[in-house]
Amino acid sequence: MTGKEDDMARTVSASEVAPTTYAWEIKAEGLVVKAGRRRAVNGLDLSMGVGVHGLLGPNGAGKTTFIRALATIARPSDGALELFGEDVRRARDLRQVRRRIGYLPQQFGYYRRFTVREFVEYLAWLKEMPKQDVPGAVQRAIERVGLADRADDKMKTLSGGMVRRAGIAQAIVNDPAVLLLDEPTAGLDPAQRMQFRELLHELRADTCVVVSTHLVEDVAAACTDVALIDEGQLVFQGTVADLAAAGTGSDVGDSDTERGYSALLANHRRPV
């Protein structure tokens, strides 16, 4: 029995299993975030806990701006945004919050001569992961997105979908408590989409995952609940079943969820 401790990858410390002191991983109240001069997020009220949350909305609804605010890149100009119970506008040191975030931007650049492994390792370093954990965590993240056979190939040799998956790998490498994925399925083929959904299923037990997408079927398959935003405001938040129930036969769409989506959106846009 004595030798076993050495073999274990890591021990779980008491602080990791300690109960949290906040109700929601993400809590936005009256949030306003500007993209340029436009108020892309305009008075958004939204709370999200552990689970997979689909962030739906038409193009220009403010999804990306909201996610960038959650990633602590875009600064809210009004309202409150709390991550792990800490107000990011007032936080003196964002490092504690940032360590627990994983972020896949809608578009991201990379250093072309890095291999996939070097790319994920570099991000792991930036995320201040303990040095001894990095090689194992990087390998695991690369395997989870199905890139193990390309791990030592240069980034510039990858296809668009593979770059996307490398992006997902760097987002999950630090086992984030809040995982922000902006259009993660763009450029993935159907088989890779299924693999991605499996990943979401694994993550949803202990992670607050926000998946922004404009593809309604992604949400229906993988998300525990859905937030629909339009013109920077929350239109609807509920389960996928609630979304499907909101539609009627007369609404536009090929499935119940799509019909619910267009019904809610039309309802919101209807002049009062």
Added chain:
Amino acid sequence: MVRHEMTDRTNGGHVSEVLIERYALGQQVSPEAEWAVEAHLEGCALCRAKLAEVVRSDAPAVSAVVDSVWSRVDSLVDSSVDAEVARRPKALGHNRFAAWLSTWAPPAMVPWVGMSVLVTAIALLCDLTGAFGFDRPSMLLLLSPVLPLFGVAAAWTRGLDPAWELVAPTPRSGLYLVLRRTLSVLVVVLPALVVAGLIAGTSPALGLVPCLAFTAGTLALGGFVGVTRASIALGGLWCLFVVGPALVRTRLPAAFEPWAMPIWGAVAVLAAAALVMRASAFTKLTSQR
């Protein structure tokens, strides 16, 4: 009795051996003591070791249970661990040095640092060949303050770092990363400057202090307007008001007289102080420049 054991000072705040033994053998321990023992054991390797000792020697039933759990966990974990260990050599096979270097200067910065070195070489060439006439002041000396600015601009600029969107929201981004990258620029540019100065026969030290002052000043100003704009502004002003006139008047500006060096030093220190005061600008949510 339990209370006495828990506050036993001779153990230096650890669980007493009597209590550990009772706990291990499943003898009666009051609930609050049990709770305290478990909380302590979680964080204290020493007491866990004592517990293990007692279990091994006196409680074969407990160790049998623990062993059977371990063997079951083993059979589940072993296969995946073996696979991972087998992959390790490959994982370590790639260039550790290059990876380490990237944490100082990411690949995107390399061409910009190269540009600094190249301009140094060109300035040296001008001095050696007398491109502007031998009676004019040393080009190398005149340009030395602004030479690192190419690299400094690339250290923290959204447009020059392709991975900016990924790097910016990480805990390590901010002043620390900016300084780390700037240092990697200076480590290359300063020796190049010294070597070039020695070759050209000018006093290299005269260029170094202004060089540091300009670097610190650019970063400090960069905290307000962005590092690229700061580099362009300071570099442009320097070329316009010092380098240009010096070439026309054919004499070295007063800025390079030895008595000006303490002033440059003071500027560098002030700029560094301003930079530290403004540190949050590089971490804060507004740092989009």
